[in-house]
Amino acid sequence: MPALTHFTAKLRYQAITGDEEVDIDYDPQNKGIYAGVTITPFIKDGQGINASTIQAPTLTPEAAMVVLAPIRARLDNGVLMLRVDPDRPVDNYANLAAFPGTGNTARPYRAQDTPIIYAWTGSAYEVTDSYTPVRLVAQTDVLGLPEGAILGYRFSFDHVTFNGGDQELARFAIAAPNTDAVLNVATAERIPL
Numbered sequence: 001m002p003a004l005t006h007f008t009a010k011l012r013y014q015a016i017t018g019d020e021e022v023d024i025d026y027d028p029q030n031k032g033i034y035a036g037v038t039i040t041p042f043i044k045d046g047q048g049i050n051a052s053t054i055q056a057p058t059l060t061p062e063a064a065m066v067v068l069a070p071i072r073a074r075l076d077n078g079v080l081m082l083r084v085d086p087d088r089p090v091d092n093y094a095n096l097a098a099f100p101g102t103g104n105t106a107r108p109y110r111a112q113d114t115p116i117i118y119a120w121t122g123s124a125y126e127v128t129d130s131y132t133p134v135r136l137v138a139q140t141d142v143l144g145l146p147e148g149a150i151l152g153y154r155f156s157f158d159h160v161t162f163n164g165g166d167q168e169l170a171r172f173a174i175a176a177p178n179t180d181a182v183l184n185v186a187t188a189e190r191i192p193l
Contacts, residue, residue, distance in 0.1 A: 003060040005138040007177050009039070009153070011080035011185040013169070015162040032077035035160040035169060039136065041068035042173075044191065045149040054143050066143065068151075073134050075157070080185070081131035090117065099125060139176040151176040152191045 015031040043054070054066045073082050086108055093099050095113045103109060103120025108128060110117050117130035137143075139151040153176060157169040173191040177183050 002058055002140065002142040004056075004066070004142060005140045005178075005180050006135045007138045007180055008182045009080065009134045009136055009185050010182055011075075011155075013075060013078040013186075015078070015167075017163045031162045033075050033160065033162040033167075033169075034077070035075040036158040037073040037075055037080065038156045038158070039071040039073055039134065040154045040156065041070070041137070041176075042152050042154060043145060043149055044152055045146055054145070056142050057144055059142050066137075068137060071134070071136070075160075076131070079131065080134055082134050083132050085132060086117065086130060087132050096125065136176065138180065139178050150191065154193065155185070 013033045015033050017029050017031050019026050019028060054068065055063075056066045057063045059066070071082075073080060074084075075081075076084060088106070088108060090108045090110045092110045092112055094111075096111045096116075096118070099109055099111075099118070103118075103125060105120050105122060108117050108119055108130075109125065110130075115130075117128050118125040119128040136153060137151070139145065143151065145151065152173050154171060154173040156171040160167045160169050171193065173193050174183075174185060174188040175191055
């Protein structure tokens with residue numbers, strides 16, 4: 001019996017604004033975007049958009065009904081994340097030079113002077129995501145969707161702020177991949193809403 005498959009949704013927004021007087025190079029500025037994000041799953045078939053309750057008759061370890069509930073996430077400085085905190089405890093050090101010579105692959109490390117998060121690869125420290133990524137259910141056979149049906153996700157934004165004030169971001173929808181992959185939502189094919 002198969003298990004549910006999940007994928008990681010990556011999304012980065014950048015707000016390009018006009019130059020500021022205090023900027024000596026006269027180039028446009030990148031501003032951080034902050035917003036609440038609601039990710040709503042749906043199933044689209046020839047009949048339209050259906051409810052998000054799915055029978056999963058071959059789900060491991062036991063057949064079940066799966067409810068793909070809406071997920072609340074956030075944009076923090078333009079990056080999609082589930083929550084600010086990493087999934088695991090982080091070891092804090094004054095700077096990168098203070099890290100242990102050999103790290104632990106199971107723990108992230110923070111250089112407090114930057115504050116960038118690093119992961120030990122087994123041979124070196126590499127910059128990694130400092131947040132908990134958004135993981136969503138992929139479209140796989142365990143869901144038992146009808147032939148031609150598409151599992152999709154709608155992204156809607158609220159309380160959007162950048163460039164010093166309230167703004168708006170257009171909502172959009174994408175199709176779920178069918179493997180455990182990292183999907184760049186910015187370049188994923190859109191589904192008409």
